Amino acid sequence: MHLDDVWLRYHRGTPWVLQAVTARVEPGGIVVVLGRNGAGKSTLLQLIAGVLRPTRGRVTDRPATVGWVPERFPADQTGTVTGYLSAMAAVRGLRPAAATRAVDEWVQRLGLGRFRDVKLPELSKGTAQKVGLAQALLAPPDLLILDEPWEGLDAATRELVPGIVLEVVARGGSVLVSDHRGETVRLPGAATWTVADGTLTTAAPDTGQRCVVEVAVEAADLAGAVARLREQGHQVLRVREEVGS
Template sequence: MHLDDVWLRYRRGGPWVLQNVTARVEPGGIVVVLGRNGAGKSTLLQLVAGVLRPTRGRVIDRPAVVGWVPERFPADQPDTVSGYLRAMAAVRGLGPATAARAVDEWTQRLGLGGYRDVKLPELSKGTAQKVGLAQAMLAPPDLLILDEPWEGLDAATRDLVPGIVLEVVARGGSVLVSDHRGETVRLPGAATWTVADGTVTTAAADTGQRCVVEVAVDAADLADAVARLREQGHQVLRVREEVGS
């Protein structure tokens, strides 16, 4: 899927929010969308998702199944969590049995089991965001678009997001994700689109990207563990005593 000389403004004669955007995301690829607040990241993601239409240019070869998770899930709807997800599954074209299985799977995976009969306006922001993520995954997406997906989520659910992204990629799908928390460090090998002053600068995946992994070892094994890590070519950044030990 790619954007071909895409321009967008919200009203005739208004300022251009995005201009001359040409970018491509390959099947099985991950793109991290970067930029300061207000730069146009959400607008760009909405264009890719099909929520907005370009004023000029084209979005070409958008996959048939797109999972879209906005930055703030619109929870001002009268449905319960279960009712909303069943309705969204029907919109996706899932039959009743398949829809029921998908709703069960994603409510369990995202810790929503206790909220199935709760109405959407009664949910906290973080729980509503989980519902937004669940609806995007009911039908396995060929393109998953996540706008600040970690915002408001509890730590356990934040830890699930990289795995969900990698599941989509493993099936040959593509993922676009914006992030100002630095969470996308857990998505190594991602390309970047940087939004600034209405333009988008693309950069291929950095195959030399490095990750930081914290490892806990018994104090008696510390020296041996550090030596073995260094022998394997890893850089040991620091050693600290665990709080409470």
């Protein structure tokens, strides 16, 4: 997907929110969007999602299936969690059986089971954000756009977000995510886009970035596992006994 010399302002005669933005979102790539509050991050993400149209320039080659999670999910809607997600699955073009499976899967994964029959306006902010995340994933997205997705979520669900992002990428989809919490440190190989004063600066992924992976092995195989990791060029930082063993 391409942004070709994109400019945006909300009304004629008002300042430009974005100016001369040109960038490319690669298939299977992760882009972290950075910038201070009010810099235009959310506006940029809404343009890419198709929620807003540019005043000048073009957004081209947008994938067919876009999952969009705004910073604050608009929960002031009628209906229950199950009713809303079922309706969104139908909008996504899922047949009834597939829609039911998708709703059940994401309700279970995101811990929404006890809220299925709760009306959306009665949800807490964090629970509403889970619903917003679920609706974006009912049909596997070719492009997933997350605007501050960790805001309001409980710790258990925050831990799920990086894995969900990597699942989308593993299927060949692309992900854009804005973040001011530093959570995206757990998204290896991400490019960065920085929005400041209405302009966009892009940086390629840091191919030298290293990640720490915790691996549990049987005690009898410990020496062999450490040796194999070192043979493959990995650095073994420490070995510890599993808690409770």
